[in-house]
Every structure is written in C-alpha cells, then in structure tokens.
Amino acid sequence: MKFGGTSVAGTERIRRVANIVRAQAAAGNEVAVVVSAMAGETDRLVNFCREANPLYDPAEYDVVVASGEQVTSGLLALTLQSMGRKARSWLGWQVPVRTFASHANARVGAIEAEPMIEAMQGGEIAIIPGFQGVSDNGRITTMGRGGSDTSAVAVAAAIEADRCDIYTDVDGVYTTDPRIVARARKIKHIAFEEMLELASVGAKVLQTRSVSMAMKYNVRVQVLSSFVDENSPSADSLPGTMIVSETEMGKLLEEGKVExxxxxxxxxxxxxxxxxxxxxxxxxxxxxxxxxxxxxxxxxxxxxxxxxxxxxxxxxxxxxxxxxxxxxxxxxxxxxxxxxxxxxxxxxxxxxxxxxxxxxxxxxxxxxxxxxxxxxxxxxxxxxxxxxxxxxxxxxxxxxxxxxxxxxxxxxxxxxxxxxx
Amino acid sequence: MKFGGTSVAGTERIRRVANIVRAQAAAGNEVAVVVSAMAGETDRLVNFCREANPLYDPAEYDVVVASGEQVTSGLLALTLQSMGRKARSWLGWQVPVRTFASHANARVGAIEAEPMIEAMQGGEIAIIPGFQGVSDNGRITTMGRGGSDTSAVAVAAAIEADRCDIYTDVDGVYTTDPRIVARARKIKHIAFEEMLELASVGAKVLQTRSVSMAMKYNVRVQVLSSFVDENSPSADSLPGTMIVSETEMGKLLEEGKVExxxxxxxxxxxxxxxxxxxxxxxxxxxxxxxxxxxxxxxxxxxxxxxxxxxxxxxxxxxxxxxxxxxxxxxxxxxxxxxxxxxxxxxxxxxxxxxxxxxxxxxxxxxxxxxxxxxxxxxxxxxxxxxxxxxxxxxxxxxxxxxxxxxxxxxxxxxxxxxxxx
The missing domain is CATH 3.30.2130.10 (VC0802-like)
Structure with a gap:
C-alpha cells in the first residue's frame, strides 16, 4: 500500500491512513506500506538545499530531503501501534533498498527484503519511506520527485505482493480528464502498456517509471483514492483502477469481464x-x-x-x-x-x-x-x-x-x- | 566543533557557522563538526510523536526525531561546499556511532571512526548529526534531549581531537550567573570535576553527561559563543572557557597561567x-x-x-x-x-x-x-x-x-x- 504526501499531511491524516492499513491487516493480509513525506515538506527541504548551495551536491541533497519520508514512516508506525497493531519502520538503508545511478535521481536495484518479510510473516506491518534507498557505498539516495510510486512497486516486487495499492487523490484512471469530459469513465482494468502511454502523455496519475517497473516485474497495481471510507473492510471491493499484464487482460477479455x-x-x-x-x-x-x-x-x-x-x-x-x-x-x-x-x-x-x-x-x-x-x-x-x-x-x-x-x-x-x- | 540549535536555525545562520568552521579548516586543522537540529525542530517532531501515540515506542520516536539533525548535517555540508570546501555528512549509522541502553535515552558506546578519519585526513570536513547513533540491531537511536554535547565529546574522543569546541549562546563559563552578579568573571580554565559540579547544580552551559564523558576520555572541551566574529582566524584566540583535566590544571598552576x-x-x-x-x-x-x-x-x-x-x-x-x-x-x-x-x-x-x-x-x-x-x-x-x-x-x-x-x-x-x- 502506498500513500502520497496529501494523505499523510499531519498526524490526523496519518490516523486515517493507519485505519485503512489496519483494515487490510485485519482482513488477514501481510502488509507493507510505502509513504511519502507530508505534503509541502519535500519542497521545504529542497528550498533549504537551494539556499545552502544553489549548485547543490546531490549526495547531501539526498541526506536532507530523505528525512521527510523518514518522519512519516516513524509516525505511521507509532499510529498503528497506538491501534494495537505491531508495526515498524524500515528505512531505505535498513531494508536495504539498494539503488544505482546518480544521487537525487537513483534507480532501484536489488531489494534484499528477507528480514522485513520475516517480520511481516510474524504479523508486523512494515512501513517503508518512499523515494529513498542506499547506494553501494552506504549513502542515502533518493529517486527524484514522484519516486515514491516507484519505491512502492519495487517493494511490492521484492516481497512478491499479490497487489500494489497506490492511494492517491484521484479514485482511479479515467478514459480522459474528467474536468474536460464530464462523461469520462473510470477504467476498471488497464494493461501496463496502455497505462505507460497514458502516463507519459499527460495523465498524471502514476509516475511513468513506476509503471515501467510494474510491467517489468509483473506487479499488479491498483490506483485508488485515499479519501475512501477508512473503515471499508477491504480494498478488493474498492472501485479503483487495476493495472495488469497483457496476459491477465487477455484472460479478462476471454472471461467477458472486460469489454x-x-x-x-x-x-x-x-x-x-x-x-x-x-x-x-x-x-x-x-x-x-x-x-x-x-x-x-x-x-x-x-x-x-x-x-x-x-x-x-x-x-x-x-x-x-x-x-x-x-x-x-x-x-x-x-x-x-x-x-x-x-x-x-x-x-x-x-x-x-x-x-x-x-x-x-x-x-x-x-x-x-x-x-x-x-x-x-x-x-x-x-x-x-x-x-x-x-x-x-x-x-x-x-x-x-x-x-x-x-x-x-x-x-x-x-x-x-x-x-x- | 559543536553547534547547538540556535546556531543552526535557518540557512542564514548555518552560513555563519560554516564561516566559523571554514576559518578552523583554513588554519590547517582537520575538522569534525557536530550539529543539533534547528531550534524548534525537535519540539515539532516530538509533538508529532505525541499526537501519533501518547505512549510512543521509543524506537520509532528515534526514527522521527533523529531527522532534525540529519537535515542540518546535510545543509552544513552543502554550505561548506558552496564555499569551496570539501565536506560530507556522516549520519549516526554511517560513522557508525554505536550506542547501547534504551532508545530515546541511548548511551554512546564505541565509535568506529576509521573511514571518517581517513576522509578528514584527505581534507574533507566531517559533519556529524548530534544526538543520534545506531543500536546493535541496526536501528536509529537518540541520546535524550541535550545529547548533542555528548555526541560532540564522544566524537572528539574517537578521533583523538586536540580539543572539542562547543559553541553555545553564552561565551563561556562564569564564576557565577552574570545576571545576578555584574562583576562575575569568565573562567579561563576549569577542571572537569569542577565543571561537573557546576553543571549539575544549575550552571546550564553544558549537559552533565557530556562533562562526565570528557573527564572519562580526557577530552579538552572549550565552551565559546557562536555569535563571535565569524571571520576570526582561529578559535584558539577566542576568549572561551577551557575545561581540562586536573593534571593539566596542575601544570597551568605551576606555570603561573592560572591563579x-x-x-x-x-x-x-x-x-x-x-x-x-x-x-x-x-x-x-x-x-x-x-x-x-x-x-x-x-x-x-x-x-x-x-x-x-x-x-x-x-x-x-x-x-x-x-x-x-x-x-x-x-x-x-x-x-x-x-x-x-x-x-x-x-x-x-x-x-x-x-x-x-x-x-x-x-x-x-x-x-x-x-x-x-x-x-x-x-x-x-x-x-x-x-x-x-x-x-x-x-x-x-x-x-x-x-x-x-x-x-x-x-x-x-x-x-x-x-x-x-
């Protein structure tokens, strides 16, 4: 489950998120959660970096801006604990989420999630700060703006999740921008390839890189709104958009579940x-x-x-x-x-x-x-x-x-x- | 060199601090700097924790509150770089600063500073977030409020520093509170034992634990004001208070340098x-x-x-x-x-x-x-x-x-x- 910055902006909203997470855990799921920084926090930190050094060293930039997700991870763990759930944060270097390529724009490599998976099997909810990882030489890296979606898909792939639910401020992917066409329809199922084309041409629901990664590792991604009823028993029944492989799409077509x-x-x-x-x-x-x-x-x-x-x-x-x-x-x-x-x-x-x-x-x-x-x-x-x-x-x-x-x-x-x- | 929260409250003040650090480096010193979080930041983060979970798990509390020092470390490194100095941040888990005992009130154990010392010998200024370390099982720890002084002394001991300069909002230790006695004098040299007694009975210049540690490892500690002229060539000439061993005090007495x-x-x-x-x-x-x-x-x-x-x-x-x-x-x-x-x-x-x-x-x-x-x-x-x-x-x-x-x-x-x- 991944929650963006608007969903975790403040302890009140984090409590809403915790309720949604708790419902999934209560339904018998082993749950890993990826969180963004509180809305506005990353901008605040980026501004600090610019003030300190307009030509900033991306390695130190990463040290500064990665702190935003660290804070929300700890707070979500604390909130879940206050609800009687076992939970702990796993920072990028703790999982570890290995990354390669440059600082401030790192790519996710291997995620050695064994200890985290064991903890999850023991009933503990794992909270992972999005957007951050660790380089080969042990320094904090970040994946560029919007990188939390990619983190979520990468973690989902590493733990072989049944599904990666990305909670956002829209309730799914539409046939077109509903602000332009009032009769736009929410798409129930869409293939990775289609989503990739839609994402790259301006449908700003998911970061392009996260969709590529989902396609590469065949991670089923569901886009849904974090402003749903937090007491809903299961996201399975939520009316989001499911992004699936061409193969799964073919089966759904055969079964008549998709037109x-x-x-x-x-x-x-x-x-x-x-x-x-x-x-x-x-x-x-x-x-x-x-x-x-x-x-x-x-x-x-x-x-x-x-x-x-x-x-x-x-x-x-x-x-x-x-x-x-x-x-x-x-x-x-x-x-x-x-x-x-x-x-x-x-x-x-x-x-x-x-x-x-x-x-x-x-x-x-x-x-x-x-x-x-x-x-x-x-x-x-x-x-x-x-x-x-x-x-x-x-x-x-x-x-x-x-x-x-x-x-x-x-x-x-x-x-x-x-x-x- | 250690700078407290007031000295690093905002990028403007961090620039002042960077100038003071730069002057020490320019004088030919290998410099490690320990920084606190921006003034007010730790309170903000602690409040988040309390809101999330009044009976908070100290391990997750540590994840949240340690982020404040992480931010200022990165920003000070960036600022020094903007002045043409080599600098990098070394987070508690990167040094590593090993700690034992409980979360939120950890004690400093071994500091394996070899890689950092090598970097310093290569002319790079090392910036270490105060107040934080890493536990045996690889989780972030913090040392309790005021722990940054202790971090500074511990780092100074680990790198066998000639001196640990603690920059604070007063310019030294006085014979008594100058607000009460206008003719109070700044003490030029004081023994660890004396400072310990003064610290524990209400002269709030240094955290007691940091003085004990300085005494244990025989780290010469200088207390001085961060609101000095930032272009001063060397802190050696600054009129702070030097806290030294009984042995050194004895020598100074013999040499007539102390009355x-x-x-x-x-x-x-x-x-x-x-x-x-x-x-x-x-x-x-x-x-x-x-x-x-x-x-x-x-x-x-x-x-x-x-x-x-x-x-x-x-x-x-x-x-x-x-x-x-x-x-x-x-x-x-x-x-x-x-x-x-x-x-x-x-x-x-x-x-x-x-x-x-x-x-x-x-x-x-x-x-x-x-x-x-x-x-x-x-x-x-x-x-x-x-x-x-x-x-x-x-x-x-x-x-x-x-x-x-x-x-x-x-x-x-x-x-x-x-x-x-």
Whole structure:
C-alpha cells in the first residue's frame, strides 16, 4: 500500500491512513506500506538545499530531503501501534533498498527484503519511506520527485505482493480528464502498456517509471483514492483502477469481464512546443545533423515531420520538444544555423498533443483514420502525427485541446452511458 | 566543533557557522563538526510523536526525531561546499556511532571512526548529526534531549581531537550567573570535576553527561559563543572557557597561567524542594526505611539533615528532592506514614541551593566556614548543608538567592577587578 504526501499531511491524516492499513491487516493480509513525506515538506527541504548551495551536491541533497519520508514512516508506525497493531519502520538503508545511478535521481536495484518479510510473516506491518534507498557505498539516495510510486512497486516486487495499492487523490484512471469530459469513465482494468502511454502523455496519475517497473516485474497495481471510507473492510471491493499484464487482460477479455475496445483512453499534453526549421538542405545526413546534438544534450524530441520542400533540394523540418527545453534547443540550433543550412527557425508553444491509446489498436484497423476524420469534421488542423503500436498522437493548436478531446472521446465510444456519470 | 540549535536555525545562520568552521579548516586543522537540529525542530517532531501515540515506542520516536539533525548535517555540508570546501555528512549509522541502553535515552558506546578519519585526513570536513547513533540491531537511536554535547565529546574522543569546541549562546563559563552578579568573571580554565559540579547544580552551559564523558576520555572541551566574529582566524584566540583535566590544571598552576583559588565558581538552583518529616522514631533503620523506596522509585534525594529530636526517641528528618518529583515523593511517603511513624510531612518549594565549587578546597582549609560566616553576617539562614570533596552546598530561602550569591562571590574574592567587566 502506498500513500502520497496529501494523505499523510499531519498526524490526523496519518490516523486515517493507519485505519485503512489496519483494515487490510485485519482482513488477514501481510502488509507493507510505502509513504511519502507530508505534503509541502519535500519542497521545504529542497528550498533549504537551494539556499545552502544553489549548485547543490546531490549526495547531501539526498541526506536532507530523505528525512521527510523518514518522519512519516516513524509516525505511521507509532499510529498503528497506538491501534494495537505491531508495526515498524524500515528505512531505505535498513531494508536495504539498494539503488544505482546518480544521487537525487537513483534507480532501484536489488531489494534484499528477507528480514522485513520475516517480520511481516510474524504479523508486523512494515512501513517503508518512499523515494529513498542506499547506494553501494552506504549513502542515502533518493529517486527524484514522484519516486515514491516507484519505491512502492519495487517493494511490492521484492516481497512478491499479490497487489500494489497506490492511494492517491484521484479514485482511479479515467478514459480522459474528467474536468474536460464530464462523461469520462473510470477504467476498471488497464494493461501496463496502455497505462505507460497514458502516463507519459499527460495523465498524471502514476509516475511513468513506476509503471515501467510494474510491467517489468509483473506487479499488479491498483490506483485508488485515499479519501475512501477508512473503515471499508477491504480494498478488493474498492472501485479503483487495476493495472495488469497483457496476459491477465487477455484472460479478462476471454472471461467477458472486460469489454473489447479499440481505444482505452485519451490523453492531452500542453507542455510540448513545436519547432520548424525552414529550407533545410534535402541531402543525406541533414536530419541526423539536426537531431544528434539535441539528443546528446538530453533534449527529448518527440514528433518529427519532414515536409515536402517547395523548392527543389530543400525541405521544412518540424518537430516537438518539451516546453521546458525549448530555449535550450533553440539556442543550440541557432548556434549551428550555418552548418545546418536552414533558413528560419520558427517556434510555437501554443500547441497541444492529443493521444489515443489502446491495446485494441493491434487488432482493430482504422483507429488512426477515425481520429483524423473526427478532427477534420470539426475543422481541427493536425500539425504533426506520431504513432506507436498502441498509440496515435497528433499535434494541434492549444486552443482546440478540449474540443479535440471531447470529439475523440465520443468518436471512440468512450462516453459513459449513464448521464449521472 | 559543536553547534547547538540556535546556531543552526535557518540557512542564514548555518552560513555563519560554516564561516566559523571554514576559518578552523583554513588554519590547517582537520575538522569534525557536530550539529543539533534547528531550534524548534525537535519540539515539532516530538509533538508529532505525541499526537501519533501518547505512549510512543521509543524506537520509532528515534526514527522521527533523529531527522532534525540529519537535515542540518546535510545543509552544513552543502554550505561548506558552496564555499569551496570539501565536506560530507556522516549520519549516526554511517560513522557508525554505536550506542547501547534504551532508545530515546541511548548511551554512546564505541565509535568506529576509521573511514571518517581517513576522509578528514584527505581534507574533507566531517559533519556529524548530534544526538543520534545506531543500536546493535541496526536501528536509529537518540541520546535524550541535550545529547548533542555528548555526541560532540564522544566524537572528539574517537578521533583523538586536540580539543572539542562547543559553541553555545553564552561565551563561556562564569564564576557565577552574570545576571545576578555584574562583576562575575569568565573562567579561563576549569577542571572537569569542577565543571561537573557546576553543571549539575544549575550552571546550564553544558549537559552533565557530556562533562562526565570528557573527564572519562580526557577530552579538552572549550565552551565559546557562536555569535563571535565569524571571520576570526582561529578559535584558539577566542576568549572561551577551557575545561581540562586536573593534571593539566596542575601544570597551568605551576606555570603561573592560572591563579590558585579556593573557590572557582558559585552556582544556584531553584528547582529543589525541601521535605520535612517530623517526629520520626529515632531507631536503627528508620532513616533507611524513608530513603530506600524513594531511591528505588528513581527519586533523587540530595541534602539530608537529621535534627536532634526535641522529644526523646524522636527526630525530625529534612531532605531535598527535585521540585518535579516532589508530588511523587510526597505521595509515596504519605502512603507509608503509619509504617514510617512520622507525625507530619511538611514541604517547601520556595528554597534554593547555593553551591561553592573549587578544586582548591582540597588544599584550602576553612572554605565552608567562610561560607557560613558570610551568610550569617547577612542574616541568611542555612536550612541544610551537603558537601563533597570539592563542593559545599547550602539550602536557603529562595528569596535570598541573589543576595547569597553576591555575598559569596565577594567573600571568595571572585569579583572582577575591572569595573567594566
């Protein structure tokens, strides 16, 4: 079970969390709980680090910020004890949760959970601070913002949990953003691959890395709200979203427990920016010369379109980068203008990426065609397209985001039938 | 070097501390620094624990409260790095600072500082969170409030430091409380034994346990103010108080660097309460019957006087206990009134203990006589007396505390000669 910062913000809320945990333990489950820092605490600690040293050493940054989760772990253990349950905290270095790669952005490696598993088998609830681990040389590491979801999945994998319940401030994954489409439906079951595409294109329910890890170790992840009735006997009956393997999804389809659909969900992302380079020489290697330096600088280029040149031997190249990296990309390209030989560099931040995602695309033909037609019927101009096996994304004018999402939600038959939904 | 909570309350103050540390390192010293939590932080964390579980598990309490020192350690390391110094934090479990006895009140055991010493020899400043250690079974421990002084002395002993500088909000140990006696003098050198007596009778400069440890391991401790000029080149020239062994004190006396005096300092303590049991049967074992149960209950009985009985076969017994334990002591005695056979139990919290302390008493006769005469001359009534090899304490009316301290300060020739002092 994993609880985020809002769920553990203060001892009153930690008591609510403890009640939810207690109900799971009372139902006969052996329970490990991963907790975030109290909401606001990590920001406070990060600010301290910035004040102390703007170019902070990530190893010491980790020492400071990991303390937030340490506090909530101890407090949750204390609260469970006050309810008569056996509980103890297991800090990252105590489990230990081994990590590799850099400080402040560590990746989870081996989790040697034997002592913790033994304690759990003895009826003790294990509380693990999320987001933190220990490096090979015995120093505290953290996994980057949002890393607690990854911690939870990694711990679930290590203890071979039946399920990893991630309690959050939403009650599940929806077919699209319910603030845009009132008739968005909560998805009961979704495949890892689909969730990964939805997470990476802007459905901010779970951290992308945690979904990759769940897929890798085949950990069934349930997303559900921590603001449910804390006296509910079992999360099994809670109406969250279960994220499962393609295999399990196939079985559910066969058993008729899941409806076969071409598209599972629709995501939007307003954080992309479009870059156009005009009149790039149309010769071998020209495109590689543009994208190789951007890639080396860690700038994530997403959609790429090479327009047919109006003039012979020249072409326009369009692509997208995250808005946060636009300035850096622009500077790099302008520095190389002569070498690359383009005429003008045009940028546009007022764009949005709309993606339709679904395992069903593999067997349903015409998903992309449906998309283009539905958008065209409403006069929405598509500026770029990218596709994967289970996703079609288009770039449109940012002002048309909500309209496009609504149109597509209806076009793929995702609207809830019940008007009350 | 050890800095308390007020000195590290916020990144601005941590920068001041870093400057003081940097000056020591720049002077060619290998430096280890022990830090407390930011002022107020430990209280905040303790309150969280109490809210979570009023009967808290001290092992989890330790997990929560130890985080405060962890944060300041990381921040001080970051700040020193921002000044171009190599620095890293060494948490209690990383050094490791092994502790024994109970959680929340652990005692320091072995400190295996080899890796840290190596790092220091490589020019890296070591930052150690005070107050925390690690138990045999790998859990975080804390040493009770004020434990950071003890941490500092223990680390100093482990690394065989030339000196342990304890920066605090006063600039040294005075012959008496300067708020009472304007002509109180700062003591330049004091013996461990004297400091121990002064610390335990109310001169709240250092935690008693830290002084005992300094004496045990012969760690020279300097008390000095953290609000000195941060750009001062070296703490050696700072006018703090140096606490040293009796042997070193002897050498300083021989060399004429210290003046031979009968009394080094005068302390007062208003936290005692007096208990009188009247008409206790004057028979063997009667006094033991009174004090044995109090001792077993952990109530610290200090001064004891058995008055000559007015009636044959009866005696009045007077003693003191800390005010905080008065109610408990009173209840225990009243429960046993019949068995003990006393007539009335009279208590008085409006008393003060005045102590004169000095190694010089061993060789100077008449120190106690001087005290009684000086007090009698001003009409101050002595209610009880207790003595040790280097201390004479008297119990007087609380209202006469300041007068008594002033009278004695003058009587022992401790007044500063310079009116400006």
């Amino acid at each position: 076969r659909q071409s598209v599972t969900g629709i995501a939007h992302d307003k954080n992309e920016a479009r870059v156009v380079l005009t009149r790039v020489p149309d010769k071998p290697g020209a495109v590689a010369d543009i994208f190789t330096p951007l890639g080396e600088a860690g700038i994530n280029v997403d959609m790429i379109i090479q327009n047919v040149g109006r003039d012979k031997g020249e072409t326009d190249v369009t692509f997208t980068v995250p808005q946060a990296e636009l300035a850096r990309a622009q500077a790099m390209l302008e520095d190389r203008q002569e070498a690359l030989g383009f005429n003008r560099l045009i940028t546009d931040s007022k764009v949005a990426k709309i993606s339709v995602v679904g395992m069903g695309m593999k067997s349903h033909a015409g998903v992309a065609a449906t998309m283009f037609k539905a958008l065209a019927d409403r006069g929405i101009n598509v500026q770029a397209i990218s596709t994967s096996e289970i996703k079609v994304s288009v770039l449109i004018d940012e002002d048309e985001t909500e309209l496009a999402v609504r149109v597509l939600h209806t076009a793929y038959g995702l609207d809830a039938e019940d008007d009350a939904a | 031979r005096q009968s009394v080094t300092g005068i302390a007062h303590d208003k936290n005692e309460a007096r208990v009188v049991l009247t008409r206790v049967p004057d028979k063997p074992g009667a006094v033991a019957d009174i004090f044995t149960p109090l001792g077993e209950a952990g109530i610290n009985v200090d001064m004891i006087i058995q008055n000559v009985g007015r009636d044959k076969g009866e005696t009045d017994v007077t003693f003191t206990v800390p005010q905080a334990e008065l109610a408990r002591a009173q209840a225990m005695l009243e429960d046993r009134q019949e068995a003990l056979g006393f007539n009335r139990l009279i208590t008085d919290s409006k008393v003060a203990k005045i102590s004169v302390v000095g190694m010089g008493m061993k060789s100077h006769a008449g120190v106690a006589a001087t005290m009684f005469k000086a007090l009698a001359d001003r009409g101050i009534n002595v209610q009880a007396i207790s003595t040790s090899e280097i201390k004479v304490s008297v119990l007087i009316d609380e209202d006469e505390t300041e007068l008594a301290v002033r009278v004695l300060h003058t009587a022992y020739g401790l007044d500063a000669e310079d009116d400006a002092a």
